[in-house]
Amino acid sequence: xxxxxxTWKLARTGGRRGWQGQLLAAAAAAISVLxxxxxxxxxxxxxxRGDHAAWRTPSxxxxxxxxxxxxxxxxxxxxxxxxxxxxLPDRPATAPPPGLTDFSQxxxxxxxxxxxxxxxxxxxxxxxxxxxxxxxxxTIGRAGLASPxxxxxxxxRTPADPAISSLPESDAGLGLTARAVVSGFARTAANPGxxxxxxxxxxxxxxxxxxxxxLVLAAASGRLGAARREQRLAGLRLxxxxxxxxxxxxxxxxxxVGAAGAMAGAAAYGLLLPLVARVPYGVGAWYPxxxxxxPAYLIAMIVLIAGVIAVSAMSALxxxxxxxxxxxxxxxxxxxxxxxxxxxxxxxxxxxxxASQGNLGIGGTLTLMLLCYGAYLTLGPWVVDRLGxxxxxxxxxxxxxxxxxxxSDDPRGAxxxxxxxxxxxxxxxxxxxxxxxxxxxxYPGQVAVQVTPAEGGQTVEDLAAQARDRLRAAGLIATVQAxxxxxxxxxxxxxxxxxxxxxxxxxxxxxxxxxxxxxxPYTQDLGNADITMTVRQLGQVGFAALLLGFLTAATSAGLxxxxxxxxxxxxxxxxxxxxxxxxxxxxxxxxxxxxxxxILAGGTTALGxxxxxxxxxxxxxxxxxxxxxLAACVLVGAVAMFAAIGASRPLLRAVTADPVRADD
Amino acid sequence: xSEALAGYGLVKKYxxxxxxxxxxxxxxxxxxxxxxxxxxxxxxxxxxxxAGVIRPDEGRVxxxxxxxxxxxxxxxxxxxxxxxxxxxxxxxxxxxxxAEENVALPLMLSGSRRREAVIRARRWFGPLGLDGLERRRPxxxxxxxxxxxxxxxxxxxxxxxxxxxxxTGALDQATGEEVIRLLTTVTGSLGAALVMVTHDAGVxxxxxxxxxxxxxxxxxxxxxxxxxxxxGAAS
Numbered sequence: 083x084x085x086x087x088x089t090w091k092l093a094r095t096g097g098r099r100g101w102q103g104q105l106l107a108a109a110a111a112a113i114s115v116l117x118x119x120x121x122x123x124x125x126x127x128x129x130x131r132g133d134h135a136a137w138r139t140p141s142x143x144x145x146x147x148x149x150x151x152x153x154x155x156x157x158x159x160x161x162x163x164x165x166x167x168x169x170l171p172d173r174p175a176t177a178p179p180p181g182l183t184d185f186s187q188x189x190x191x192x193x194x195x196x197x198x199x200x201x202x203x204x205x206x207x208x209x210x211x212x213x214x215x216x217x218x219x220x221t222i223g224r225a226g227l228a229s230p231x232x233x234x235x236x237x238x239r240t241p242a243d244p245a246i247s248s249l250p251e252s253d254a255g256l257g258l259t260a261r262a263v264v265s266g267f268a269r270t271a272a273n274p275g276x277x278x279x280x281x282x283x284x285x286x287x288x289x290x291x292x293x294x295x296x297l298v299l300a301a302a303s304g305r306l307g308a309a310r311r312e313q314r315l316a317g318l319r320l321x322x323x324x325x326x327x328x329x330x331x332x333x334x335x336x337x338x339v340g341a342a343g344a345m346a347g348a349a350a351y352g353l354l355l356p357l358v359a360r361v362p363y364g365v366g367a368w369y370p371x372x373x374x375x376x377p378a379y380l381i382a383m384i385v386l387i388a389g390v391i392a393v394s395a396m397s398a399l400x401x402x403x404x405x406x407x408x409x410x411x412x413x414x415x416x417x418x419x420x421x422x423x424x425x426x427x428x429x430x431x432x433x434x435x436x437a438s439q440g441n442l443g444i445g446g447t448l449t450l451m452l453l454c455y456g457a458y459l460t461l462g463p464w465v466v467d468r469l470g471x472x473x474x475x476x477x478x479x480x481x482x483x484x485x486x487x488x489x490s491d492d493p494r495g496a497x498x499x500x501x502x503x504x505x506x507x508x509x510x511x512x513x514x515x516x517x518x519x520x521x522x523x524x525y526p527g528q529v530a531v532q533v534t535p536a537e538g539g540q541t542v543e544d545l546a547a548q549a550r551d552r553l554r555a556a557g558l559i560a561t562v563q564a565x566x567x568x569x570x571x572x573x574x575x576x577x578x579x580x581x582x583x584x585x586x587x588x589x590x591x592x593x594x595x596x597x598x599x600x601x602x603p604y605t606q607d608l609g610n611a612d613i614t615m616t617v618r619q620l621g622q623v624g625f626a627a628l629l630l631g632f633l634t635a636a637t638s639a640g641l642x643x644x645x646x647x648x649x650x651x652x653x654x655x656x657x658x659x660x661x662x663x664x665x666x667x668x669x670x671x672x673x674x675x676x677x678x679x680x681i682l683a684g685g686t687t688a689l690g691x692x693x694x695x696x697x698x699x700x701x702x703x704x705x706x707x708x709x710x711x712l713a714a715c716v717l718v719g720a721v722a723m724f725a726a727i728g729a730s731r732p733l734l735r736a737v738t739a740d741p742v743r744a745d746d
Numbered sequence: 747x748s749e750a751l752a753g754y755g756l757v758k759k760y761x762x763x764x765x766x767x768x769x770x771x772x773x774x775x776x777x778x779x780x781x782x783x784x785x786x787x788x789x790x791x792x793x794x795x796x797a798g799v800i801r802p803d804e805g806r807v808x809x810x811x812x813x814x815x816x817x818x819x820x821x822x823x824x825x826x827x828x829x830x831x832x833x834x835x836x837x838x839x840x841x842x843x844x845a846e847e848n849v850a851l852p853l854m855l856s857g858s859r860r861r862e863a864v865i866r867a868r869r870w871f872g873p874l875g876l877d878g879l880e881r882r883r884p885x886x887x888x889x890x891x892x893x894x895x896x897x898x899x900x901x902x903x904x905x906x907x908x909x910x911x912x913x914t915g916a917l918d919q920a921t922g923e924e925v926i927r928l929l930t931t932v933t934g935s936l937g938a939a940l941v942m943v944t945h946d947a948g949v950x951x952x953x954x955x956x957x958x959x960x961x962x963x964x965x966x967x968x969x970x971x972x973x974x975x976x977x978g979a980a981s
């Protein structure tokens with residue numbers, strides 16, 4: 083208790099510079115906690131909203147009381163989930179699904195608010211005509227919705243209605259169509275439906291991409307604080323404080339500063355919640371409540387970050403606290419093992435073999451991507467070390483030589499500074515080139531109606547003729563074929579090739595509804611729905627990771643640069659006193675970050691581009707280098723990084739300005 | 747012999763505190779001068795004023811025929827780099843640079859090619875008893891070895907004046923003696939003047955002359971009793 087009181091007193095009397103250092107450390111803690119909480123919120127929120135969506139997939143119960151049928155239609159390319167319900171006669175009444183006031187009676191239609199708005203907005207011939215048209219629609223409440231943007235219709239039917247009875251019981255794993263006898267809707271399904279399949283995986287990817295850079299940022303802020311404190315504590319040690327006491331005081335102070343900053347970050351998370359909830363992910367934006375992580379996680383994150391800062395501050399100070407004269411004696415420089423290269427080569431070989439086999443699927447591709455990251459994280463310090471040695475051998479200018487020697491002196495530290503941007507570079511390279519949207523079957527303009535043999539009576543040709551009449555009546559230009567060779571159809575049926583855009587497609591979908599009772603027409607969107615959603619979420623995760631990655635990487639590079647200046651202020655001051663130009667020291671400091679950044683981040687960006695072009699050619703789509711976006715990303719990243727490093731120039735000037743100051 | 751470096755009527759005040767109250771001091775080439783005095787006497791300020799680190803409020807500093815106390819910061823910086831050498835108590839070597847590159851650094855800063863700078867730097871390792879330590883890093887050297895590397899770095903530019911600020915402050919007595927003997931003899935053999943601040947009379951005794959500073963004034967001057975023999979040969 084005593085040492086904590088003393089710590090507080092010292093912190094208060096630390097002077098203006100002391101407070102500036104504390105403020106910087108606290109700001110870094112705030113950013114760390116904010117990002118971690120946002121990641122956690124998306125991960126947990128994806129689970130919560132998956133629970134809200136689970137009721138739509140029927141959970142079979144042979145002794146159930148109602149028939150539930152799930153199907154999916156598309157409007158403007160966006161999926162609309164359609165749930166049809168029929169109470170079985172002579173069975174007990176079924177409780178309504180979440181969000182519905184009553185179990186829907188035959189002819190009743192419940193709409194999600196977003197779908198209701200769209201039905202008002204679009205002509206009836208494009209959307210409303212696909213559903214029964216009661217005098218008024220009911221509204222699905224929040225309890226039954228995963229996102230305010232979700233498009234859902236719940237339609238009441240009789241059990242014998244072909245709209246229900248002719249639906250298949252499943253769609254071979256696609257998860258967009260299903261039918262079963264159910265006893266209720268109260269469930270938190272492990273599988274909330276294929277539109278949500280990637281929700282949590284995507285969130286986990288973002289966590290994987292960002293958690294290391296965020297922890298590095300927190301650690302850097304701890305180091306910065308420690309460098310600030312060093313001087314005062316050196317004095318304390320001379321006054322007789324034991325190293326243990328000093329470490330305890332440092333830990334307490336760093337924890338307090340970190341916790342204060344972390345609380346500010348948590349508050350910022352709370353304030354930003356309504357804004358963040360508007361950012362679409364997967365099926366759409368969020369209900370703010372779903373993104374609230376709750377007090378337990380909030381406190382856990384604050385403690386975690388404050389703890390990381392305290393530990394980092396204490397380990398940074400350990401040298402000073404232990405060495406008798408405050409002279410940091412550096413032992414042999416850390417060597418990185420060639421084993422890192424071996425691990426990387428094995429991983430790369432495995433990735434190469436797997437990738438060349440093709441047919442990886444989304445899961446396999448993701449695993450390989452993660453393996454790529456892991457391999458890079460392993461290899462990074464080794465590459466930095468080699469870079470330092472190679473440049474060190476050939477450097478001519480003193481600034482370059484200093485930078486090179488720094489790199490091979492502490493390759494892990496140098497790697498930590500740039501690792502965030504190196505990962506971000508991979509994501510940027512990949513996302514800006516990959517033509518993932520084009521994966522899957524491509525039958526643009528086709529609308530298909532499946533005809534099963536059970537629909538006896540009419541031939542497929544008859545149906546085609548009827549379809550032509552209906553389409554012509556709707557004013558569409560279309561070619562209708564029965565059982566064409568290469569088409570959307572999985573089985574027998576008709577295919578209409580529509581001329582026009584999304585509005586014409588939606589019109590065709592609407593007029594062909596009911597051509598065969600109970601059979602919904604579909605487009606290529608149906609088969610591609612899960613991939614399209616995954617790809618969209620990959621893009622959203624990639625962009626968010628890129629943005630937040632830049633933020634953390636630049637902040638921690640800046641903090642590390644400042645901490646390094648403070649750590650080495652005595653040497654810098656003496657060098658300047660002996661006539662070394664300040665500009666040279668600044669150049670060396672910039673080089674020591676710029677060299678690994680350009681080579682490693684540039685390398686991973688190129689790797690990302692390469693992986694994306696491979697993927698593009700694997701799925702047979704054209705290559706489109708989104709060069710503008712990539713260049714913008716690289717430029718923003720580089721500018722942010724150098725601005726952050728440049729921010730410590732005044733600090734270097736200040737700590738070396740007064741060369742005659744007594745040793746500290 | 748003319749004076750290599752001289753200060754006349756040097757006055758320096760920090761606010762109301764007077765660090766130097768009118769000091770005259772001079773040192774000739776090949777000569778070594780120890781500045782002694784208790785803490786706060788102004789001895790370090792005197793060294794920094796002479797070295798062009800601090801501007802005096804009054805008085806002049808002459809390096810040979812050139813007045814240096816009114817030069818601009820860039821010019822002074824270049825002067826300190828090319829014509830002065832510095833040896834401090836500790837912490838002046840860059841920990842990540844091998845010894846020979848630490849020594850070569852001032853030459854590279856002055857525009858020498860790296861290869862040439864390193865070759866010139868290596869020549870100092872033999873005379874300073876550092877043979878075989880060229881590729882060691884400062885962290886792998888003993889305190890005495892590190893100070894000898896620092897001396898090599900101060901001398902490699904063949905300066906006119908070497909300034910030493912408590913160069914033995916972090917060393918035990920025997921090592922300190924050894925380092926100081928090397929510093930005075932090698933500096934002298936180079937033909938440079940040596941100005942050294944110390945509070946250790948034993949260390950000061952190795953210098954040709956000693957001045958005592960007290961309250962910003964020279965309180966005493968004397969020839970050292972045990973001035974070492976200087977061979978006087980310029981390298």
